[in-house]
Amino acid sequence: MAGEREALELIERVRSRPPRFRDAQITMAHGAGGKATLNLIEGLLAPAFGLTELADAAAVGDVALTTDTFVVTPIRFPGGSIGELAVNGTVNDLAVGGARPAAITVALVLEEGLAADELRDEVDAIARAAEAAGVRVVAGDTKVVERGRCDAMYVCTTGLGHVDPRAALAPSALRPGDRLLISGPVGEHGVAIMLARGQFELAAPVESDTRSLWPAVDALLEAAGPSLRCLRDATRGGVASVLNELSRASAVGMLVREAAVPVRPQVAGACEILGIDPLYVANEGVLVAAVAAEGAEAGLRALQGVPGCEAAAEIGEVRAAPEGMVIVETGFGGRRVMDMLVGDPLPRIC
Amino acid sequence: MAGEREALELIERVRSRPPRFRDAQITMAHGAGGKATLNLIEGLLAPAFGLTELADAAAVGDVALTTDTFVVTPIRFPGGSIGELAVNGTVNDLAVGGARPAAITVALVLEEGLAADELRDEVDAIARAAEAAGVRVVAGDTKVVERGRCDAMYVCTTGLGHVDPRAALAPSALRPGDRLLISGPVGEHGVAIMLARGQFELAAPVESDTRSLWPAVDALLEAAGPSLRCLRDATRGGVASVLNELSRASAVGMLVREAAVPVRPQVAGACEILGIDPLYVANEGVLVAAVAAEGAEAGLRALQGVPGCEAAAEIGEVRAAPEGMVIVETGFGGRRVMDMLVGDPLPRIC
Numbered sequence: 018m019a020g021e022r023e024a025l026e027l028i029e030r031v032r033s034r035p036p037r038f039r040d041a042q043i044t045m046a047h048g049a050g051g052k053a054t055l056n057l058i059e060g061l062l063a064p065a066f067g068l069t070e071l072a073d074a075a076a077v078g079d080v081a082l083t084t085d086t087f088v089v090t091p092i093r094f095p096g097g098s099i100g101e102l103a104v105n106g107t108v109n110d111l112a113v114g115g116a117r118p119a120a121i122t123v124a125l126v127l128e129e130g131l132a133a134d135e136l137r138d139e140v141d142a143i144a145r146a147a148e149a150a151g152v153r154v155v156a157g158d159t160k161v162v163e164r165g166r167c168d169a170m171y172v173c174t175t176g177l178g179h180v181d182p183r184a185a186l187a188p189s190a191l192r193p194g195d196r197l198l199i200s201g202p203v204g205e206h207g208v209a210i211m212l213a214r215g216q217f218e219l220a221a222p223v224e225s226d227t228r229s230l231w232p233a234v235d236a237l238l239e240a241a242g243p244s245l246r247c248l249r250d251a252t253r254g255g256v257a258s259v260l261n262e263l264s265r266a267s268a269v270g271m272l273v274r275e276a277a278v279p280v281r282p283q284v285a286g287a288c289e290i291l292g293i294d295p296l297y298v299a300n301e302g303v304l305v306a307a308v309a310a311e312g313a314e315a316g317l318r319a320l321q322g323v324p325g326c327e328a329a330a331e332i333g334e335v336r337a338a339p340e341g342m343v344i345v346e347t348g349f350g351g352r353r354v355m356d357m358l359v360g361d362p363l364p365r366i367c
Numbered sequence: 368m369a370g371e372r373e374a375l376e377l378i379e380r381v382r383s384r385p386p387r388f389r390d391a392q393i394t395m396a397h398g399a400g401g402k403a404t405l406n407l408i409e410g411l412l413a414p415a416f417g418l419t420e421l422a423d424a425a426a427v428g429d430v431a432l433t434t435d436t437f438v439v440t441p442i443r444f445p446g447g448s449i450g451e452l453a454v455n456g457t458v459n460d461l462a463v464g465g466a467r468p469a470a471i472t473v474a475l476v477l478e479e480g481l482a483a484d485e486l487r488d489e490v491d492a493i494a495r496a497a498e499a500a501g502v503r504v505v506a507g508d509t510k511v512v513e514r515g516r517c518d519a520m521y522v523c524t525t526g527l528g529h530v531d532p533r534a535a536l537a538p539s540a541l542r543p544g545d546r547l548l549i550s551g552p553v554g555e556h557g558v559a560i561m562l563a564r565g566q567f568e569l570a571a572p573v574e575s576d577t578r579s580l581w582p583a584v585d586a587l588l589e590a591a592g593p594s595l596r597c598l599r600d601a602t603r604g605g606v607a608s609v610l611n612e613l614s615r616a617s618a619v620g621m622l623v624r625e626a627a628v629p630v631r632p633q634v635a636g637a638c639e640i641l642g643i644d645p646l647y648v649a650n651e652g653v654l655v656a657a658v659a660a661e662g663a664e665a666g667l668r669a670l671q672g673v674p675g676c677e678a679a680a681e682i683g684e685v686r687a688a689p690e691g692m693v694i695v696e697t698g699f700g701g702r703r704v705m706d707m708l709v710g711d712p713l714p715r716i717c
Contacts, residue, residue, distance in 0.1 A: 043481040048511025057509060065490045066473070066497075066504035075505035077470045077527055080430060084472035084525055085508045088516075120427045122434035123416070124523045126476075131393040137411065144415045154416035155425035158435045159407060160521075161398030162715060166438075168516045173474045173508075175434055175525035177427055365512060 036060045050253025051358025074114030081116035086173040090365045094213035096224030100142030103172040105227045108150045111176045112234040113248040115184025120177045124158040128167035150229040183242040190246040191267035195335040196313035198306040200326045202279040204295035208287045221283045226302035233323045240319030244312020254358045255297040260343045261357045271343040273333035299366040386410045400603025401708025424464030431466035434525040440715045444563035446574030450492030453522035455577045458500045461526045462584040463598040465534025470527045474508040478517035500579040533592040540596040541617035545685040546663035548656040550676045552629040554645035558637045571633045576652035583673045590669030594662020604708045605647040611707045615691040623683035626698045649716040
């Protein structure tokens, strides 16, 4: 099929151009974790700050640092709340960076008029999640802005971790033949938030998967340490965005077997009704691991032994071509390009 | 004057009660750096997170961490902008914590519709300020919220520094006889912001003093290292709030000679017209140092040799009583209690 090959080569050429930030205004899409976010980061922020590799956590000597602001709405949802998310999200960025989470800072922006009890609940949620994740809250900050200049509260957490000597991870380290593992069923956080917003006439028992991924990372490092190429938590933009970023960073292709991706029935059902692909939906407790073939089975077994990761699965593999692209093999043997997210179907998911 | 002594003893008893957070709602005062902020921090956040000492930066092993969100409005003002402020503010919290600033993370919350050029300007400001302060931007995050859920942009920076071996600083280390130094003229940042808002029919050539304070701290540590008790940058709530916090933390009294406090004529003039005391106005490049008497002169001379700190001065001293209180000796020989800031006369100053 020469036509298909030529089309792929064209996409590949377009794809290999350095992203540029040309927009005149910031739109919700710039915060969605997809193409517009990538253009903003790679086209403006990374060059200005001299950042070369867009990892989840950056090493400073033997410690790793990562930062994230949480602007999720509503602030409470089935399975969690903004405070818990703010701890786990940052802990997970450290974990997938191969660093054992040790300490976090918490900076709050509060909207004038916020009920003190709501604040108390989130402060408690932060304290509990930090304890569960084994991190110490070491510093904080509080700002208050006028009504209508925030949305209840935003929480910025920064995490410090100790780089694990077993980890040698980089988004550019993937090689053809590597296997792609996923730590659990996808789409739960995003679907839980959507349902919590009540925009859809749909009730399904779906809870956010917010949790610390350090136990999963620890198990993977122990079972497959030197075989591990890169880990990513599949938050904004979902598994699809993570795989696209890694395929670009490593200049490799990927083949994903859709039928192998674990999705709970209630999430699959909600996604079908809402017309969205669970591979693009945000998770807050799911990681993607690229592992050299020789370590894949041990890695997968180790993952499956971690509470919450029983459904871990191998979902595909790294190919030499088409560079920077992710191809999905559907249940019926068809194939399609799984592109980066465009626009922002689910704003303010984290 | 038995009446005066009794009154002071009563205030002292009230003052020594542990702060409690009893408010039903968040108000702008909770973000102002004064009494309400202290009640929120000491009454809710610190106990929940197990924070014992409310220092500007927390030590984690041999590194120090600090975090701050900047919500200043307008985002550009004479002498600086939010990006520059976000770097210097966090660098300064490390510096006054006795840590040499090394790295920062930058988390942006952007309002949908923000002009890309405004963002570019602030990204450049962040990069330039980081370079000037000798810190590397190591990680970042970008979130976008809908119009009316932010105010152009908020910037959360977290700083990592290396604890300087010359520094042994603590807010509880002040002793009667210590001298109080200030690194430069007060009130410039706050007055610059107020004038930039155009709420007052007043134009005066006042620029924000935003700058890195590490050179000042470095000079102080070199000249008076073991004599230094504590350093604080006098941001929200101004010099008055810093002195009140230190007097409470060390259970000492303070005497400040008003006439010794450096204030530029245009700031003094603006404050007089606006009816505010420059000692309560925020600074972004001024530190207060408590120094044992034997190191005070060397410390002051060292400070005066640092560019931007030529007007450094000794403004008062630590006394045994009244515990937790700051007394100001006015130019006319009168005395008054310089209490903590109540309410928020200047919201969103940083």
